[in-house]
Amino acid sequence: MTPAARVQAAIEIVETIRAGQPAEKALTNWARGARYAGSKDRAAVRDHVFDVVRRWRSSAALGGGEGGRARLLGLLRGQGVDPDGLFTGASHAPAPLTREERAAGSAPTGAEGWDLPDWLADRFRDSLGSAAEETALALRHRADVFLRVNLLRSDPASARARLKEEGITTEPHPLSPTALRVTKGARAVARSTAFAEGLVELQDVASQAVTDLLPLRPGLRVLDYCAGGGGKALAMAARMGGGPVAVHDADPARMSDLPARAARAGARLSPVARPEPPYDLVLCDVPCSGSGAWRRAPEGKWRLDPDGLAGLLRVQAEILDTCAALVGPGGRLAYATCSVLSQENAQQIDGFRSRRAGWHVEDQRQFLPSDGGDGFFITVLKRAD
Ligand SMILES: C[S@@+](CC[C@H](N)C(=O)[O-])C[C@H]1O[C@@H](n2cnc3c(N)ncnc32)[C@H](O)[C@@H]1O
Structure with missing residues (x-):
């Protein structure tokens, strides 16, 4: 053509x-x-x-x-x-x-130039202040392709060398020690032997940075409550010497690729229909607007409406409450979204803490596209002993 x-x-x-x-x-x-x-x-x-x-x-x-x-x-x-x-x-x-x-x-002009619906441009301003415009404008561009080096199978230098042999060039990224930004050959990654052998996974750099912030070590009882395709569960298992990580999802069909992905990565993921508390750490990577990832899935910004957002906020609060009950004394609850909207992020945590005593915020980060990857939010809450 x-x-x-x-x-x-x-x-x-x-x-x-x-x-x-x-x-x-x-x-x-x-x-x-x-x-x-x-x-x-x-x-x-x-x-x-x-x-x-x-x-x-x-x-x-x-x-x-x-x-x-x-x-x-x-x-x-x-x-x-x-x-x-x-x-x-x-x-x-x-x-x-x-x-x-x-x-x-x-x-x-205005929100037209930001390529957002008017109501969302207002939410961006409320959530991000002076960073609203650059965030909206960043979402008008294609996203970089990132790989996570699977430390169960390789290390960054060896993985880069293997990928290079297959015509895929990469560079490290400061946001995560396991992240490689693909500079050439992105479309060849999925059929490369480095990928087939589990040396690397496709995963956004900010998604990696989010799991880097979790206090993980081998031997902890860990549950990924919204495991979906398992990107974060695999990254967590890699930081725990292979796992095991218990994985759950309201829609188990979304986890159907997980056995094959776990086998490729050398990770142990255990599906659980009914989580069995107490856990030392529960991650809830909740369903959200996806506003931080609209470079990859841009239809989301035109499809979302205020009622849809309100529905998401309700589900997020319910999941937080459910997951809090699964954490043992002294354990941690980690809440993550790929959103840049404060209603889904800090305000959701404020709401949770106003409903429940005995939790304190140990860590909180908002990643924006200007950091290099998708927009992501993470809060780690610690339960009192
Ligand atoms: C953001 S995605 C998870 C992405 C995944 N953690 C990853 O890193 O690849 C959110 C997931 O939450 C699941 N979900 C939605 N409502 C839920 C609920 N009430 N309880 C548990 N999981 C739910 C969805 O099916 C979806 O797979």
């Missing part, structure tokens, strides 16, 4: 997203009917589509319309790319720009 044909494909996919189809599904459906598209074409089309979703409002403003064609035009203008080189009318390319299209479009 030519670069222009990729833009035309993205225009058509953005139209189906506008009609209500999730971006992943729209891309899969397109790929099924586009046997002529090679892996580089698919990757380029995907990048265009996700760039538009990240910049849904500003691309419409700059392109002067809500449709796929206007949004791709606006995206290119925002990226400083001359659209005339792509809107050529050649075979499979978008038709040349009309006079109206050339005249349309204006610089985005």
